[in-house]
Amino acid sequence: MRASKRNDILEAAKRVVQRDGVTALSYEAVASESGLTKGGLLYHFPSRDALLRGLHEHVAGQWEQHMVEEAGGGPEDCDAATRFAAYTRASQNPDRAELLLMLEASEDPETYAIWDEIFLRWGVQPPAAGAEEEQVRQFIARLAADGLWFYEALGTDPLDPQLRERVVTAITRLGATDSPH
Template identity: 50%
Template sequence: MRPSKRTEILDAALRVIEAGGVTAVTFESVAEAAGMTKGGLLYHFPTREALLHALHEHLAGQWEASLVEAAGSSAEQATEAERLGAYARVATQSATRAELLLMLETANEPDMHATWNTVLTRWTPPLPEKGDLSQAQLRQVIARLAADGLWLHESFTTVPLATVVRAQITAAITDLAVQATDTESVTR
């Protein structure tokens, strides 16, 4: 099935970001990368802000689809262990430069992160707001932060981990996440 023109534009915008960063995203650069006119691009995205917001939605949608695939079901149908295990497996995959740059560029813009936060809320237990964590809650937080840390490490390093080492680390993080939710019922 052929991707929609909107998806082609978003993929072109991601290529622009990969090559030149978020500041390189202009109507002209994205139109050229998508092989269309600026007017055609404006038909789908009337402002640069709308294009950037759509990029976040596009990537968050891809992330959600990966989580569903890893869990074997939707967040609503998965158990807490399946959700956190899926998050650990998916989050330990390397991010693209475009994903990182978009996340960094909009770190202080809640509207841009709302889509990401919605997905994150569905798939992970909330980070603690106070102390006195149970051992299971502590393991959940450690697993989540370890998965996020591996994602960042692999994204920023010039010397990636060997595939077998990365797989071992991913398995250990996933096991920790699943053990944490299986060991003790954690209230939300």
Template identity: 50%
Template sequence: MRTSKRTQILEAAARVVEREGVKSVTFDSVAAEAGLTKGGLLYHFASRDDLVRAIHRHLADQWEAGMTAAAGKPPAEATAAERLTAYTRVATQSATRAELLFMLEGATTADHAAPWNAVIERWAPPPAAPADDPAALDRFIARLAADGLWLYESLTAERLDPGIRQAVAERIAATLARDDD
């Protein structure tokens, strides 16, 4: 199936962010990366803010698609344990700089944060009362460990040895599996 022009533009914008950061997303930089004219971009996005909102949605949708694939089903059909296990499996994979920068940038604007927050709410919401439920607290700690590995991989120049990353990911998953017993 052919990728739509809109998707090509969003992927080009993510590449610009990978190299140069969020502030570098302009119609000129994205058009050049996508191999389009500025007018071609304006056909799909009326403003830079429309483009940035669409990038947030695109990246959050890709993130959620990874969790759906890891779970083998959509979040509505998965148990809480299956959702959290899928979340941790995806989070323990290396994130892109674009994802990290957009998540950080999104945290400053409710409209931009909405797609990311919706994904987290479906897959790995924080526990309501962890002090009253030690198992819920353990699950949340596993989520934080997965987030920490994701962040570590996003911020360091050197990549972890794949065997080490896999061992850490399996250890986190094993913590969740023990909780299912």
């Protein structure tokens, strides 16, 4: 399979989900969006499930690539503070397709694993019940980053860029391992 055709199909599928939701994802809709035939799509993705799984992998990969760019390297190359800052910055300007796909994946553990692997590499994990205050604070910062992402994914009135930067800076500071409070 040529990578460019696969990417074209997945980007068309993403646009369909962005515009019309996950339930609207069909061979007909993607064929129309991509300019390819339904047979051409079937050649690359033999089932709707294969197309949907490929779309999850594609969009999740784009999200992780955004974090790699923000961090200047992969999660294994960064300290916890850099990973968290990249995670927080990647929460800016999410698209509806990303949100809808994550919500859809929550119903299927196998599909959610695609997203969860990224959360495990980049996000602050929930602390144990007896965790130190710093770990709880870091998790609260992750919830704030997720909340910013959710707000912007659903919002019709985007945040002013200067305000967004101040919010991101405050969240990142809250999640820093050396933060005094």
